[in-house]
Amino acid sequence: MSLYPEQSTLKPKDNPSRGTVIRQALAAAFPYTIPIFAGFWFLGITYGIYMNVSGFSFWYPMLMALVIFAGSVEFITVNMLLNPFNPLQALAMALMINARHLFYGISMLDRYKNAGWKKFYLIFGMCDESFSINYSVKIPEGIDRFWFMFFVTLLNHLYWVSGATLGGLLGSVITFSTEGLSFAMTALLVVIFLEQWLKDSVHISELLGLGISLLCLIIFGADGFIIPSMLLLLALLTLLRRRMEYPADTDCTTGEAA
Template sequence: MGLIGRKPKGKCPPGTAKKALRAAFPHTLPIFAGFWFLGLTYGIYMNACGFSFWYPMLMSLTIFAGSMEFVAVNLLMGAFDPLQAFAMTLMINARHLFYGLSMLDKYKGTGLKKPYLIFGMCDESFSINYTAKIPAGVDKGWFMFFVTLLNHIYWFSGSTLGGIFGSLLQFNTEGLEFVMTAMFVVIFLEQWLKEKNHTAALLGLGLSLLFLIAFGADGFILPAMLAILGVLTLLRRPIERGGDAA
């Protein structure tokens, strides 16, 4: 009699995934607009460099790192140098190390969804999953899973269509790679407007500028990220108190 009415272990109540999908989708709509434009641009850019649509399609599916995928075009066109490719990838995507540290607690208890959440954690998915207020009654793991999956689908479909349509469009593609920089600027501005306390943002800008001057454009990213992590860790409580007071 004591077993009657118990929920089987490891199984979610019916409709859990659909409920999480409905909650996650509105959060990803701004990313959809940005990713589709960026993905189309990336696919067209690869086509203009002489690559078939298979390249942006498979790279967007398996790499899912927009800025690195743009850089990979030049790596594919140059001499084979795996060490350079590894170092470049580490430098460009070093920020994901810090994203991962920030998400350790949030990814607890997500079960089999965790490997995909780790693989698919881009800047935009991290921003949503870290800051979004998940509605009551919505499973956290499924919510983060669908945010990640939807953003992945947006990038994959945009890149694939860009690669297919690239051969049909004839125009000057110089400067298309700048759209990634523009996307990061928009994300930063959105976070700036959302937060009342801008101490962390100003520290990030100041330290990045300092290390840019010290190490140059090719070598400042990793030391700047380490410095930002260290300073924000030391000042975490004062910053949080300042945010609460604001």
């Protein structure tokens, strides 16, 4: 069951034109993407500069930002492009670093349902930030939720591509006086985490997410903690399934567990 039942069919009484629906969705989506703009421009420009000083023209960061659209893996790809050709390693690395997206997809199965042609793009552009906003934001009444989620994804994508391109063009010419700006991304996730906390009546999931990830970070280090964290979280949530009740969806507790 979706958290926003029937919202897609909720439209103002006077049956606005398609253009109005689209414009309203864009206007509603934009404010939520402002912190992403700060974070993505900072990181994107840094990434573009990194590619520039590694000897690549701006086409590389621009096109990679466009077709890959996953920050951390793009940084690592730079390194792979400078090393001997190894396509299977490239594939395996992308799968491992981005394995967390599997969790996003599972969480979004319902929410992206019935999105029509937009569904492909919504899934294609489901980076950490787009997922976090599209999952957590309570979309205002009367706003078409698929257009809303589409614009969140599109704006984030544009910020990332433009940032990477700009960095690639300007190279090492820029000097930053913006130290610490990228904290906007951390702050965004802290806020989204808090919202999820306030929404859930049981906090097992949130506490496990923080605790297990921190534990795995200490044990496995920054480059290898995501996969063990995911496996442990999956195992523990499965074990605790009966203790976690989600009133919005009674099937959860009466299904297999009974």
